[in-house]
Amino acid sequence: MRITVDSDRCVGAGQCVLSAPDVFDQDEDGLVVVLDPRPAPGEHDVVQQAGDLCPAHAITVNED
Template identity: 65%
Template sequence: MKVTIDEDRCVGAGQCVLAAGDVFDQRDEDGIVVLLDPTPSGARLVEVEEAAASCPALAITVER
């Protein structure tokens, strides 16, 4: 799977970090998402898709 983020759309809600903290983090200065693992294993599919679905700004794209 491949994960991409659109930092310009991110509003810093942090839902992605709560859903998949091994894949996403937030910058300290403004809360914008940081992608820790752009190609997580398939075992993380459910949590990564949950993170994308819970993003209020729709800033996360998941490609299988």
């Protein structure tokens, strides 16, 4: 799994952090930060959920 984010699209809703706090965080402006761009297999479901919940579609999740 590989995660990319488009911080220009991020609206700071924080759904990613709530869904996968070990993988995502927010910077001082509230924009998404990826803590782990290649999370462990046990995190894949919550990361996919975070991408699906993002209201701005700022998160892209690709399976390797």
